[in-house]
Amino acid sequence: MKTIAIIQARQSSTRLPGKALMDLAGKPVIAHVVAAAQAIPGIDRAVVATTDQPADDALAAWCTAHGVPCHRGSEEDVLDRFLLAARAEQADIIIRLTGDCPLLDPWVAGSVVALRAARKLDYASNIAPATWPDGLDCEVFTRAALEAAAAEANRPMEREHVTPFLRDNRHRFRQECVIAPLPGLQAERWTLDEDKDFEFLSAVLARLPAKATPPSWMEVWAVLEANPDLRDINRKIVRNAGFAKTLRAEKAPAWRGAKVSGELLKRAEKVIPLGSQTFSKSHIQYPAGAPMFLTHGQGGRVWDVDGNCYVDLVSGLLPVVLGYQDPDVDQAIRSQLNNGISLSLATELETELAERLVEIIPCAEAVRFGKNGTDATSAAIRLARAFTGRDRVIACGYHGWQDWYIGATVRNKGVPGAVRELTHMAPYGDLDALQALFKAHPGEIAALIMEPMNAVEPAPGYLQQVKDIVHAHGALLVFDEVITGFRYALGGAQALFGVTPDLASFGKAMGNGMPISAVVGRADILHEMENIFFSGTFGGETLSLAASIAVIDKMKSQPVIERLWQMGDLLATETEALAAKHGLSDVVSMVGKAPWKIFAFKPHPQARVEAMKTLFSYHVMQNGVLLLASHNLCFAHTEDDLGVVLRAYDTAFGRLAEELATGKLEERLPCKAVEPIFKVR
Known part of the structure; x- marks a missing residue:
């Protein structure tokens, strides 16, 4: 050689x-x-x-x-x-x-x-x-x-x-x-x-x-x-x-297709239902022909198995808040790898991370760790039931896959009816509906778990009024901050809005992609952890703990949150300007806070929302942007990345306007319309 x-x-x-x-x-x-x-x-x-x-x-x-x-x-x-x-x-x-x-x-x-x-x-x-x-x-x-x-x-x-x-x-x-x-x-x-x-x-x-x-x-x-x-x-x-x-x-490189992705999907479906571990990462949530398998990510971009590069606005479904291969997080993981991953007893890392969370999250007096958001929300509900001695809960938003929550949605197959009956859904922003649920089940409701904000801005005083109502009925207020935590503010939406819940669940961005979550809150409530059973082999897995410590330390020392707000606002403003340029302001808008802006497609006389979203996503993807339904920005996204996104949007909005003008958008779709798994927000 x-x-x-x-x-x-x-x-x-x-x-x-x-x-x-x-x-x-x-x-x-x-x-x-x-x-x-x-x-x-x-x-x-x-x-x-x-x-x-x-x-x-x-x-x-x-x-x-x-x-x-x-x-x-x-x-x-x-x-x-x-x-x-x-x-x-x-x-x-x-x-x-x-x-x-x-x-x-x-x-x-x-x-x-x-x-x-x-x-x-x-x-x-x-x-x-x-x-x-x-x-x-x-x-x-x-x-x-x-x-x-x-x-x-x-x-x-x-x-x-x-x-x-x-x-x-x-x-x-x-x-x-x-x-x-x-x-x-x-x-x-x-x-x-x-x-x-x-x-x-x-x-x-x-x-x-x-x-x-x-x-x-x-x-x-x-x-x-x-x-x-x-x-x-x-x-x-x-x-x-x-x-x-x-x-x-x-500008925009020529898309090389998804031939290898298609072949791998056929192979995966033989041994994996849907060919993916996560509904939102599976083929049913993307237009036909979209990439289904990625090989790696760097900064704010990812590459698929066919060699295509995309600016990633999915960010792993929001965990990647600093960017792929962030040097500080990766170094923390490498250093800890030399000491072991899952040891036979607890490590000091658990205490170090818990202390940081208590310092930055208003409601946190004590902490327990899990591996994903569902762990944290489910632990919060079990704690609330144990602390209050009540069985019923009210949910407002999306809170994971466990029976107590998913049983109250249309995805309730496999959940016993007795379990489904214990969870009640409340619409966000409707105080009367919330009061009605408490009155219908006096002394039976343990907690209200809610996303403090998703697409809709809370009205002035709304969150405090919710807290007052919940406490007036002897229940606990739980904030699901799996998305808003480490994104709206370092201490989550509760820090941003100034309303402190009794318990809160955090996850996603907490580890920049490493699997970790936490339930935090009042010490007297968390004390029930000694009596309920919330225990997992990997709760103290060290690589994720080290990564989360690195995330928090970087967010405290660098303007991570500020940049998410700045870039999010800029991208949303330019997106709406492009929609207006193509005469689509009545069809497309952006809702939510700048660090997590969500596309809002409105009904059109000539096409269903799902069809319009599918066509838009199809052309965005072929122009170098990976997108689901929101701007999941990360600290590593650059001005050049945003330029790629806006050029892709310009092309996609243009095609959307052209197809709406034909009056036959859905029948002319290049693929089947993507249908939602179920409606949450």
Whole structure:
């Protein structure tokens, strides 16, 4: 197996022209990179791949003068340039390096080479996720993978940046990543793209000990730890700005279909009812042809098994509040993984997280943990019944799948009639209906459990009036904050609206995707946990606890909630402006609070709501956005992400207006209309 390091370099850099041959610490930048590449363990040869443009004649001449093979090709189609070099060198394994990384560590690159070989991968890197300093980037892949990418990649950014096709198609190309040993290294910038980078690198190299071999990342780190002010030189430069610029210019990539998703769905349905573990993630909630299987997420985007990329406005059904692969949460999980996942006794993490919840949630005096929202709501109801000695409950909103709640909905199959009769539904905002239920069952109602807000803004004083009514009848008030918690405010809707319930359930965003929930509330009520039975093997599972602690700490130190409000308001305003542009203001609007805006489709003389929503979702999905019925934003969503969303909405609203004008929208639908599982809000 012949392993070749191909160094991608050119002189016509937009941000720093001529950088490859700039004198850095006494020799050209490219010389630093070549020396590091040649020192990578397991390498057979290091070559340079530059362009065939006159601007790179000097770079080619340097290579010739120093005995470094140089292959020249297209300036724009860098993927083709790599393939040309790989074929010329008869390479079996390719190491992709870039000429703007003069501090490249041969040991780090060698670790990526070793990982690929040991695991027999198609692609290995230290950038997915990025945990190393910007400037130590290394990707290793097989010649077969490169050939496939060169033959099939058709997006401009895939041709310019060589490996996105491989990274995006994880169902097809087996891949893994070398993770940095220290947290926070990804924030370091050791690359060369701008003048400030050159100033930084010159200062670092001047402080490194003189030796014949390339410096290790640990030596560079030691210099920066001794001289932390050096980091300020180029701290403000954004990582991967060139890649982001290419994506921005691309607008909407062509959708590659969902062929593999369809095949996997057929396979899954043979062994899994609906082919999914969750109703809202199954094919019955998406238009036919939509992606049914994802491979990975990064920031505010996800990729499906067919290699399509989407801005994700589902966010795992709201748990992903910080973004996929959030570095702080992932680091907390990795650190805890070294200590164990589910231990035989409790860990201090349980107390640490409980203390944080008591600090930030107004009603929390004591805490118990579960794994999902239904655990927390059901525990709250059992506590209320035990504390009051009553059996009946009133529900207002959606509260999970357990018998006590779901038995009162149309999805009550399998729930005994005696159980169904104990739960009564109350409409949100209707105090008279609430009073009537209490009067119809005097002294029998243990609690009212309600979402303090979903689509409808509570009228002034409404939540306090609800609390007064509930307490006047000797019952408990339970807020279901599974959605509103860690989204409306760090302490939930109760903190936002200033009304404190007796008990509350939290979940979803609490762990940024890790399975964890909590029932919190008055200590005297939570004391009943010693008498009722609410106990599960995984209640103290440590990875989720560590993740939740990291979520809370990040939300306290960074403007997470503020950004959700800001982006949510901007996206909702622009969405309604686009609906107006296409004459659809009477059909589509946004309701709810900015951090969780919900689409409200209104009946139209020519089409059912379900048909309109299906058509809209169909075209949004094909234009690069994964959407259910709401804006489930996360902290990692960027302005560029919102741009993709709004362009998709513009297209989808246009198609919706066109089809409504025909008067035959439903019969012209490209797929069957998606019907709701059952109506909650």
